[in-house]
Amino acid sequence: MRLFAKTLHLTIVLFVLCTACGAFQASAAGQHAPRELTSWQIQWGSPGEDTGQEVPLGETQGWIEADARQGTPELPKGISSAWTRITLPESQYTSPAVYIKTLYALHVKVYAGERLIFEDSRSYIHDNYSMLIPLSTEDLGKTLYIWTATLQDRIGIKDRVIVGEHSDLLKDYSKNGLADIVLGGAFLFVALVLFVCTFYLSKEYFSIATALSLVIASTGVLSITYSPFTYTFFSYLGPVSVVFFDLALLSLLPALTFLFEKIFGSGKFAIIRRFRKFQVAYSLFCIACLILNILSGNRLVEFYYFVSATIVGFIMILQFILLIACVILFSLRGNKDAITFALGFGTAALTGAVELAWYYYRKGNYDLIYWKWALVVFILSLIIILGRRLALNHQQVVKYSRELELFNNELQRSEKMEIISELAASVAHEVRNPLQVTRGFLQLLSEKSSGDEQKYLFMALSELDRASNIITDFLTFAKPEFEKISLLSVLEECKHIESIMLPLCHLNGGKMVLEVTGDLWVKGNSSKFKQAFINMIKNSIESLGEDGSIHIKAYAKGDKVFIHIKDNGAGMDPGVLSRLGEPYFSSNKTKGTGLGLMVTFRIIEAMGGEVRFMSSKGAGTESITILPLAEAPEGSGS
Structure with a gap:
């Protein structure tokens, strides 16, 4: 208890002493306050x-x-x-x-x-x-x-x-103007980093990034050379600072207009380009006056001040008004870059125009203060625009890379097709003739034979017929043009194909559903049309398991006919799906030649259409055939 009382007493004494010292210090400070x-x-x-x-x-x-x-x-x-x-x-x-x-x-x-x-x-x-x-x-x-x-x-x-x-x-x-030095140094550092990065950009963005670097660097130099800190503590650098201030200002104005032109174009009647050329010419004129004033020992200082300060100020106000008007027009058209530019440049231009107007209204009795901070907002908007452009460019590069990959795959496929076409055209006819002669003699021998000998001859004839069918596929692939082109009713052709393939589907334990919407007509050869879809339906039948089903659906959309063949069979993984139609590639069959789908693709391509496949392992496969819609013949009842 005593220890607690002593502690409390000591605390009270210290509190009183601190309060007294604080009051004494406040009193002392009050007596000697500035x-x-x-x-x-x-x-x-x-x-x-x-x-x-x-x-x-x-x-x-x-x-x-x-x-x-x-x-x-x-x-x-x-x-x-x-x-x-x-x-x-x-x-x-x-x-x-x-x-x-x-x-x-x-x-x-x-x-x-x-x-x-x-x-x-x-x-x-x-x-x-x-x-x-x-x-x-x-x-x-x-x-x-x-x-x-x-x-x-x-x-x-x-x-x-x-x-x-x-x-x-x-x-x-000591702190008067120091913030301007820090801000200017930051601008120069950002400009240097951006300028180094420009050498890694494409030619399209090199000029934009270089102009942006010049704008940021000029702003940094203006901030440093306009600061009273420079002239107060480094007065011996005053003449050099004035020269650099003028050079930075004369560089900033045309660089800003050039950057605007590169982002948004020359404007109506090329007014932005013409104004930029005028600025470049006037900046060169002012630089020439600067050199003459230095060589004359500042004897032309009043004339140089008039052309480099008074007139340039009015040119800046005119530039701000022009660019703001153009930005408003671009923003109304929904240009996202213009909206971003409008927010940044509008802040800087409005601030600069108001300060310049106030400067001339006060007849020079005013120091421009807020323009530096408004330029920070503007430069951030420019960096955002450049970053957005680079991001969009990257997305386009990725998109073009994917399209190039698809084009390369299609090119490789076309080259393979061309090789097979040349092979089929040069070999198929020469092989078919001896096969037909051989089959004829074997058929004669089979009629005169009996027992196992006749059985073997029938097997030989069957294999010869199979070889003949393969050669027919080769010939169809090599020359898919149709000898006779006519208008085909999709409904009638699909019914005929259904009647042909339905027994095979039932034999494999599946069922088939046909759904044709509307009176659809296409141009082509009936036998080739049937051959193409029989190949695809046959592949679906062979992939069916228990309780399998095949759904054939046809309808018109716009000027196209869409024919879907969907099954609930074994399906395919993406690697197999991407190789469908390649020569000698068979998806699920061990005895297939890989020519069936290749022939189907060539037939559909010859009819001016295309075939797409969608599949996943264990979920079935769906083929989508797209063909041009033809006008129905007269008297068809359409």
């Missing part, structure tokens, strides 16, 4: 050259009030410099500093009273400064004077000024 300054005063410089050497300490006239919520005031015509004065608050900071997140200028001087505490100058067109200026404790309560000069249409502090401890402000200062 302070935001949202208002200051501005005085425009003289129209002549103003170097910012003389600080306007005692001047009270000419100062105008400025507010962070209203942005920088509009720069008067003919004026390129300005003074800004900010009254620093008195506070107990041990290491004070002032943090200005965004300041528009090309030349900057900062004075604490008359003392110069910061100075920087840029020879390239990027007027976005981010500054963290250390102060001394004596500077608190004084007036901070900031001299700025520019060649553009905006100048001065964009948003609030923060005064606080240097260590606290350093965190925000």
Whole structure:
């Protein structure tokens, strides 16, 4: 019990101490928390050259009030410099500093009273400064004077000024624009990986993937070179960053249009292709102006800024409107790629168009912020489209491979058929003649013989007849054309075949059902027609077991006649089923020659039809014969 009481007492003491420390820390933090300054005063410089050497300490006239919520005031015509004065608050900071997140200028001087505490100058067109200026404790309560000069249409502090401890402000200062660097680096990595993968794609997708890689890489370069982080911590790379920014922008626009053209086509009147050619020509013109400006030592900087920023901005807005209109048309037609593209590009284009419009409405007094994140959505949509195209291409390759395999099997079958045809045509007639002569002499001898001798002669005659039937099959296969073609009534032919095969079916313990729907007619030879179906029905009869049945069904569908022969016999496995009709292949019979179904196939093919088989082991077999439907003869009662 005492141990419990001591533990409770110690817990209460620790709780009170922690609460007191927390309150003390909060109080300390409240005393030294950063302070935001949202208002200051501005005085425009003289129209002549103003170097910012003389600080306007005692001047009270000419100062105008400025507010962070209203942005920088509009720069008067003919004026390129300005003074800004900010009254620093008195506070107990041990290491004070002032943090200005965004300041528009090309030349900057900062004075604490008359003392110069910061100075920087840029020879390239990027007027976005981010500054963290250390102060001394004596500077608190004084007036901070900031001299700025520019060649553009905006100048001065964009948003609030923060005064606080240097260590606290350093965190925000170092993170300003860092996310843009990370995002740009990710874009460049993805573009590099995609570009390497393009060499493993087909020619059709190589140009699409290359254009997509260029779009992603250009976006990454734009994100890095537009970030204030680059110009704040790597100011010596400023001139190179500006050049790369312009090159990336001039590459992105035609690459994006080219990618759109490759995915969706040139559009009506080839407007997409023509616009892309215009963009390529104008980009080359801007690059030529860039080179001339560099060679002239930035003497043409204002003209180059006009052609590469102002005019390109309007071209971007026109491009966004054009592509959005085309995407809407394609989406209305049900194009899935267009719908995906519309979601991604619509987000990016709408964001970019709104930001550009706002940029020009504010006369340049605005930094483009959201376009980078909108482009992430757009690039994801492009990757989805490319992935979907590759997936569809893979499915087509698989489909074509299967069709090629089927075609190859059919080709091999045709080659085998051709070999048998040539063999039958060259041998059958030569073999049949001596067989007939031999049979005649044997028949004469059998009439004059008796006993076992006559029995043996009858057996020889039977085997000769069997050989003759095989040769007849050969001749039928070699020349399946019919000597006499006529209109055949499927009902009458099937009844005749049923009357022929019904005794054999009963002999094997089976039954046969005939069902013919409608008045069906086909063109062909009656004897060949019967031969083909007798072969198939005979195979079904031989596969029957106990309580076997054969169902023959015929009907018309469209311009075709379908004849089904279905049995409940032993059936066949897929390996046997795929080889049906091959020369010398017998499915279930040990004494068969394998020519019966081969002849059947040739007869049906000669009639312009086809035969299909469906079977599974132990579940029977069904043959489906498809023949062209012929017009019924006059007076048939059809």
